[in-house]
Each structure stands twice: as C-alpha cells, then as structure tokens.
Amino acid sequence: MCNTIKEILNQKTRLINKHLVVKGWVKHKRTNKLQTFVIINDGSTINNLQIIIDKEYKDINLGIYLKIKGLIVLSQGKQQPIELLAQKIKIYGLFKSKDFQQTILQPKQHSYNKLREQSYLRFRTNFFSSIMRIRHNVSYLIHQYFHTNGFYYIHTPIITNSDAEGSSNLFKVTTFNDLNDDFFGENAYLTVSGQMHAEAAALGLRKIYTFGPTFRAEKSNTPRHLAEFWMVEPEIAFFNLTNNMFLAEDLIKYIIKNIIILSQSDLESLDKQNLIFHNLKQILNKEFKRIPYSKVIQILIKNGYDMKWGQDINYEHEKFLVDIYFKSPIIIFNYPIDIKPFYMRKNKDQQTVAAMDIIFPHVGEIIGGSQREERYKILLSQIKYFKLNRTRLEWYLKTRIFSTVPHSGFGLGFDRLIQFITHMKNIKDVIPFPRSIKKIYT
Ligand code: ATP
Ligand code: MN
Numbered sequence: 001m002c003n004t005i006k007e008i009l010n011q012k013t014r015l016i017n018k019h020l021v022v023k024g025w026v027k028h029k030r031t032n033k034l035q036t037f038v039i040i041n042d043g044s045t046i047n048n049l050q051i052i053i054d055k056e057y058k059d060i061n062l063g064i065y066l067k068i069k070g071l072i073v074l075s076q077g078k079q080q081p082i083e084l085l086a087q088k089i090k091i092y093g094l095f096k097s098k099d100f101q102q103t104i105l106q107p108k109q110h111s112y113n114k115l116r117e118q119s120y121l122r123f124r125t126n127f128f129s130s131i132m133r134i135r136h137n138v139s140y141l142i143h144q145y146f147h148t149n150g151f152y153y154i155h156t157p158i159i160t161n162s163d164a165e166g167s168s169n170l171f172k173v174t175t176f177n178d179l180n181d182d183f184f185g186e187n188a189y190l191t192v193s194g195q196m197h198a199e200a201a202a203l204g205l206r207k208i209y210t211f212g213p214t215f216r217a218e219k220s221n222t223p224r225h226l227a228e229f230w231m232v233e234p235e236i237a238f239f240n241l242t243n244n245m246f247l248a249e250d251l252i253k254y255i256i257k258n259i260i261i262l263s264q265s266d267l268e269s270l271d272k273q274n275l276i277f278h279n280l281k282q283i284l285n286k287e288f289k290r291i292p293y294s295k296v297i298q299i300l301i302k303n304g305y306d307m308k309w310g311q312d313i314n315y316e317h318e319k320f321l322v323d324i325y326f327k328s329p330i331i332i333f334n335y336p337i338d339i340k341p342f343y344m345r346k347n348k349d350q351q352t353v354a355a356m357d358i359i360f361p362h363v364g365e366i367i368g369g370s371q372r373e374e375r376y377k378i379l380l381s382q383i384k385y386f387k388l389n390r391t392r393l394e395w396y397l398k399t400r401i402f403s404t405v406p407h408s409g410f411g412l413g414f415d416r417l418i419q420f421i422t423h424m425k426n427i428k429d430v431i432p433f434p435r436s437i438k439k440i441y442t
Contacts, residue, residue, distance in 0.1 A: 006044035008072075012081055015072040022049060022084055025065045025124065028107070031056055040066060043129050046269045050075065050083040057089070063105045063124075065092035112429050119433050119441045130266035131430055135418050137262045141255045142211060142232055142414075151207040151234060156194030158213065161186055162392045169217040171227075190215035193411055194233050196343070199372060200399050202235035202407055209234040211414070221437050223426040224315070224363055226415060228435040235409030241345075241354040241371040244408040245331055248358055248367050249288050251412070256280050259421060267422075276423050279361065286328040288358065293335045299325060312339045313357075318364045332357050342382040343396075344370040345406075356410070363420045363427075369410020376400040 005024060008015060024040035027048055031037070036053040038060055051068050060066070069088040075081055104110050104118045104125060115122050122128045146153065159173055161184070173188040175181075194210040201208045210233045218225040234247065260267065260280055267276050291299075293313075300307045300317055303325070307317075313332065321330055333356040334347060344353035358367035373379045379400055383390055390397075418430040428434035434441045 004044035005040070005042045005047065005049045008049065009045065009047055009080065009082075013074065015082060016074055018072050019069070019087075020072055020084065021067060021069050022051070023065070023067045024049065026060060026062050029060055029062060031058075036060065038066070040068075043123065046126065046130055046133075046265050047080065050077070050080060051086050052083060053086045053089065059091060059094065060089075061095070061097050061100065062107065063100050063103075064094070066090065067092065112424075112426060116428055116434065116441055123432070127270060128429070130263075130269050131418070131422055131424070132432065133266050134259065134263045134422060135430065138255055138259055138414070138418060138421065139211070141258050141262070142251075145251055145254050146207075146209045146234065149207070151209050152201075152205050154194075154198060154201045154205070154208045154210050156191070156197040156201075156210045156212065156233075158191050159184075159188050160191045160197075161188055162196065162389075162396070169219065171215050171217055192216050193231065195235065195409060195411065196396050198233050198235040198409060199343075199396075199407060202237045202409065203399055203405070206237045207234070208236075217437075219437060222315075223428075224416060224419070226427055226431060226434055226436055229427075229431070230414035232412040232414055233409060235407065237405050237407045239371075239408040240406055241333060241356060241408060244369055244371065244410060245288075245290060245333070245356060248331075248356075248369065248410055248412070252358075252366075252417075253284055255417070256283050256421070270422055276421075279423060280421065283329060283360075288329045288331050289326050290331045290333060291326075293332055293352065296321065296332050310336050310338065315364050318359045322359050322361050329361070330359050332359065337382075337385075340370070342386045342388060343372050343379070345373045346378055346382070354408075358410075360416075360420055362423065363413075363416045365413075366416050366420065367410050367412050369408065371406060371408040374400055374404045374406055376404065 003020065008020065008022065024042035026038055027041045028039035029036065033056055036055065036057040038051040038053065039048045040051060041048045067090040068084060068086045070084040070086040072082050073085055075083045100106060104115050104121055115125060123132060143153065170192065171190040173190060175183040192214055194212060198208060198210050212230065213228055214231045215228055218227055260277065270276060294309065296313060297307055297309050303320065305317060334352040335355040336351060337346065337353050340353050340355045344355045346353055354371035356369050357365050360366040373382060376397065379397060383393055415427050415431050419427045422430060424430050428436065
C-alpha cells in the first residue's frame, strides 16, 4: 500500500498495526545515539507524519526526500494520533547541507521577497503550500457554483486581435518584427479579458463563464497587480445590472462560506494574527452596500477629498469608503461614460453607464462588471466616440444584428480573491510564478 500523508492521517487510528509505505521530505529531524525522529511532509496536507528509526541516522538531512516502509503505531506524543516505526528507508537524492543553507528551505523566518526569489522551491514551504491548496479549493468551488447553477464553462481565446478594455497595457504577440511576415498577418495581443467572446457564447448558451489567464502590462508595481493573472468571468443573457449584482454577491459569499470549511486547517495555519476567520465571517454577515457613483463622489467631497464628478475612484478612496465610511464591501454602480469601456450600457441620463465595481477590504476592487450595450446603434456610436478600430470590432457588432437581448456579466479577479481570503499583503504571494513589471519569477 502507498498513500499520501493526508490519506493516512484521515484514517486516524484505523491503520494501527498495519504496514505502510510512506513518501515525503524531511521537515524536522532529531537524533540521539539510539533513535532518530524524523518529521515528514508530502504537501498533500499541512499536517506532518512522525517517523521513528531505531538507530542514529546521519544521512537524513532536512529537505531530503524519503521512502519509508514501516509499521503504524499509536503516537506517544500529542501532535498526531499515529506515527510510523521505520523498517526500511530509501533516500532519493542526497545533497550537501551547505547548499541547503543557501535556500529558503532552511527552517527559519524568511521575508516574502526572499521566498519569491526561489519560487521553484516555494511550494515546499508551509505558508505557500497552504496557499496553493486553498487556491485549488477556491477554483473547485467556483466550478461547483457555476455547474450547480446551470452555467457552462467556455474557453475564450488567449490570443486576440481586439482590446476589450480599450487600454494601453496590451502585450503584443508576434513572431517577426515585420507585420507582413508575421504569423497572423495582423496585430495580435494577449487577452486582457475574455468578456467579448464570452458575450457571444452567452447569446447562444444563456449562462456561461470563463476562467482563464489574462494579461496586462501594468506599469505600476502595486501589491494588487500582476502582469499575468486569472479571471473568472460569468456572462448571462436576459440579465440586467441588478441581477448581475445579486449573482456577484451570491458567488463570493458561496466561495467564502465553503472555503472556511474546505480549507480549515490551511487557513488556521496561515491565521497567525487571528484575522482570517474574523474577516471572512464579516463578509458573510454583511449585505454589500450599493451606492451610485454620483453619491460616492458626494461622500468623498464631504469627507475632504479633492474630487470632481467624472474622476475615477482610486485605491485610497476605496480604502476610505470600505474601511472607514461604510465598514462593509460596497458595490459602486452607474459610472461616467468616459471612465468605462465602450461596451457598457448607456443609461437614460446619457452621462453614465450601467457599470458596477465591487470594492473589498484589504484588496480594493475585486469585481468589475456591467450590463452590456445590446443596442446596435448606440454601441456603434460608442465605438466612434472612443475612436476605436471598427474593423476589429465588426464581429462584435454583429452579435447585435441578428436580434439582441439585454445581457450582463463581470470579471472577478481570482488572485485578488485569494489574496483577500488568505490576507496576504502582496498578490505575488498567492500565485505560483508571479509576473510583474521588470520581473519574471522562475
Ligand atoms: P484596478 O482598477 O484595480 O486596476 P481594473 O479596473 O483594471 O482594476 P477590471 O478591468 O475591471 O479591473 O478587471 C476585473 C477584475 O480583475 C478586477 O476587479 C480585479 O479584481 C482584477 N484585476 C484587474 N487587473 C488586475 C491585475 N493587474 N492583477 C490582478 N488582478 C487584476
Ligand atoms: Mn487596472
């Protein structure tokens, strides 16, 4: 029999007196002339297994991978119910303990910066393996939520020729410098959002979502921005902005309610300051307050911020609104046309669009979404107003020609959600291999 440590520990005392093969690497070692105590972990869980060897074993260094055959017995200590009496040991790969000292694997407190510099080893640290298991569970919950609610998972393209956000932070995809020789024969980019393709899908499949990587050449190096990040984008036909707000709040609360249970031991292990569970439960207890943009501007002005209608709301404002003024997550809606992308639905006032941003404590904006402009003429006039390349958007306009319907959707920043859940200071510490300005972590 060969099991992961998670599977072994889950069986509790039922395995006592059974012979097992266990594999993992050494987290801790203590030895005397008669016995060696080795604590191993294999990443399947935050919890470890203690191995007892009835002799002094000098070759076993910290970090080394082992295969141990032995007998499960009741533990003498209180940490775990069971431990393994080793009978046969195989060491997989020896290394010099001097080299080991240069790595983040040596057991001492390292700064998150230092840990990031060895991202390829980071998976073997306690904090990061916990984050990776939480990240997995959140992905799983997202798929579960959408699947049980009748959404279909659509893979939108990563290479595109249109720019959904009308932004200047596109990465170009090319094989040559000369456009005529180039692979696609036209400009191609890494996608900044799957939304426009998601709309086409929703107009045929009604309720869909995408969950994939997106790319933005974010010039500023903030603790909340990555150049490559993951986005969850539901898109629904026959759906207005109010429906959209309910869906977004329900999705987030579903994830948080369930991750508390599903990732309990990993969250506990990360929760050094007793903040995480508190923060998560706070979110569940509160309705997300819905405030129109114009009201937000009034509030900011009243509270001493130098603001004018039409200006964008920045992180400092978001912090004030969520942490101090409302003390809850908020949904800001109906933004001025000029600070939002062309595809958002124009409101009757002709000055605002049916946009919504959800602002959270700690991470700021976690969701951006809108009702889409489904009316052909207005969509076309918006494309002209923003001086966008109509040829590139012709296919998108056509989705409004053969009948058309109100539809809505949003983008949830997956990494920001993980950052919120784990309360990490920097978003680079919740993704396996971060990419950011001037830096590709390997
Ligand atoms: P911000 O103002 O924080 O840069 P944005 O307005 O550019 O966000 P959207 O275009 O609405 O964001 O994208 C949807 C969601 O994707 C955001 O609410 C956020 O959670 C996430 N997101 C956006 N840019 C990044 C990034 N560079 N790194 C990580 N997540 C991001
Ligand atoms: Mn941005």
